[in-house]
Amino acid sequence: MSWLGAAIEWQSRAVVGRHLRVYLRNWYTAFLPPALEPVTMLVAFGLGLGGYVASLSWQGRPIEYMTFVAPGLLAYATFMTAIFQSLFGAFIRMRYQRTWEGQLTTQIGLAHVIWGEVLWAGLLATMYVVIVALVLVGFHLAGLITIAIAWLPLILPVSFVAACAFGALGLCFTALLPTIDHMNLPVFLLVLPMGLLSSTYFPLTQPVLVALNLANPLYHLAQAFRGLLLGGPVVGPLVGVAGLSALVLAVLVPLDLRLLRRRVLGD
């Protein structure tokens, strides 16, 4: 079993199936946050803060701030959902619920547990993105924003791939951090800065930030979604998302496996 082959083996799907079953059982609490969060964000940043934004342009044409933020919300939801699931959700399953240990006494191997967590982060983030997209459709139909809703289905596979990469990143911290209290370190030092400074909520013009973000899949994700939904360059950002996500997965999944083998198996 290679680390890569494990991604498509039935054991990884069984792990995802387990997480999905737990999630769907609490669907009413699980679906509420992703539906309410974009509404709050659009109202706060779009209607509230947007009223103070005098002028904003996208691809050389003026644009309402609320419309500009809408694709960013989809990218932000992808990132935050995936990384929080693989940080807190995975850590709780590994450390407190001992779900992994129970799974490892069966035909499930550690590589399947890890891919199961990565794929679950991807799937959950995509489900959240669907809900956020539905909210955006509602805002579009109400005339509050203007987006190309016909392109919305295309964002789902892109969101899934990027979310898997973010999930692999979150698992690295899960493998390294000794207690759940230490999660504050990645959350405040990486997750929040990355989530907010990736062209999600405002256009990046500062040269240093733009240069740094070239290696950031979330930046390319936000740009790709904006290109699709508002009209603009799509191919470049999509290549950026796909390439960087593949690179992150190729580097971090084997690293996760190595770190978690030591932590979970003591080997």
Add this chain to the structure above:
Amino acid sequence: MAWLLEAHGLVKDLGGRRIVDGVDLHCEAGQIVGLLGPNGAGKTTTLRMLYGFLRPDAGRILVNGIELGRDLVRAKRGIGVCTQDDTFDGDFTVEQNLTIAASYFRPRPTDLAQRVPELLERFELTPFAHDKPETLSGGYRRRLMIARALVHRPRLLFLDEPTTGLDPQARMGVWDLVDRLRTEGLGIILTTHYMDEAERLSDALTVLARGRVVALGTAKAVLGDLVGEHVIVLDAVAAPGVPAWLAGRGRGEPASVLGAWHVPVSGEELAEFARAFPAVRYEVRGPTLDDLFLKLALEP
């Protein structure tokens, strides 16, 4: 003989230290093998290698004739594991824990609709089928752990200290269940710190010390080989000459428990002791696995 489990020359180093050093172990259908040893003897590491949790650095493990190192997934289809700590899935009910565990095996257990109620009934978990596992008492949690390990009908079962922390009644309940599983033909590898449990349940013992097998066979044979035929128990203060008497026979300090010495001896040594200490009051009893553990713990 057709072994359910064969382990040859298992070696494992962890943290730069040799934890398991050339362990052999066998188990056949309908047999309970007790894996014993003092803390740090390498029991848990050996067990974890046997059920595929850890990879041995050297040696071979065959389960139902399938080598773990070559086809781990297929070999694990025939293994059930009840870990020392509760690892049931707290997000699911008792009944759902059995069905979710079944989903981690291929080929899938085909008769799950009958198998789950049957296990719930057998392990007296039916009244708690829709409760969360954490609401169960310790004894019923253990029952759930064993039931979950059996949901896919394995032929070989690993029980890692299955009664630790249980009250006497719950322990005996688990013993009954384990004994019945043996009569149904399951091979069982059992680790325990309770000597009475090992003596009552095990058909054969494998005793580890410092990562090596130091004795194997029936409890009686192991005790005879490693401890002796008899154990003299006497007040340490009343017989100050005993250490010197033992030293004269090339033996070390006697084991001391609550101010009493426990001195394992052969039949001949018992007669010599009686001649050497005619005025000392003492008690003679048969050896137990406690004596074995004390002996192993005292050895350098």
